Amino acid sequence: MTASTISGKCLCGQISVSVSQVAFNKTENVGVCYCKNCRQSGGCLASYNLYVSEGDVKIQGQPKIYQDPNTDSGTTLERAFCGNCGSPVYGKNPKFIGLIAVRLGLFDQLPKPGMALYCKNRPEWDKGTIDGVQEHKVMPEMTEDLRKWLQEKGVSI
Ligand SMILES: [Zn+2]
Numbered sequence: 001m002t003a004s005t006i007s008g009k010c011l012c013g014q015i016s017v018s019v020s021q022v023a024f025n026k027t028e029n030v031g032v033c034y035c036k037n038c039r040q041s042g043g044c045l046a047s048y049n050l051y052v053s054e055g056d057v058k059i060q061g062q063p064k065i066y067q068d069p070n071t072d073s074g075t076t077l078e079r080a081f082c083g084n085c086g087s088p089v090y091g092k093n094p095k096f097i098g099l100i101a102v103r104l105g106l107f108d109q110l111p112k113p114g115m116a117l118y119c120k121n122r123p124e125w126d127k128g129t130i131d132g133v134q135e136h137k138v139m140p141e142m143t144e145d146l147r148k149w150l151q152e153k154g155v156s157i
């Protein structure tokens with residue numbers, strides 16, 4: 001954890017999340033996900049995430065964990081939320097050990113997304129108007145670039 005961090009909290013304030021400022025402000029780390037499970041668990045059109053190394057994140061308070069088995073990819077995802085107010089806090093995919101998807105709605109600052117996932121589930125009337133965003137029908141394919149990006153975060157795949 002670097003000295004400079006930025007913090008957010010759930011609606012009721014019982015859980016707070018701090019992220020290194022450097023990781024927070026990288027567009028390439030920010031994504032929205034339109035998958036059905038993100039939508040349903042958040043009650044929203046898409047989840048809004050910061051994908052960072054777990055080492056760059058500090059969580060205070062005790063979120064509840066839901067093991068979500070019924071995903072599009074078939075992977076059971078860990079979804080953390082506040083047991084008091086219900087705010088989504090983070091998600092983890094066991095296929096990407098060391099990576100965490102912090103829910104950005106917790107923060108006052110809203111960094112610009114660089115990628116959109118599961119666009120196949122985006123409704124017709126949403127034209128996806130985020131400037132310069134990389135759109136993926138489902139998850140991004142495992143390209144050399146993605147491998148490098150994951151390696152930089154210390155993720156084992
Ligand atoms: Zn709360």
Ligand SMILES: [Zn+2]
Nearest residue numbers: 033034035038
């Ligand atoms: Zn999703």
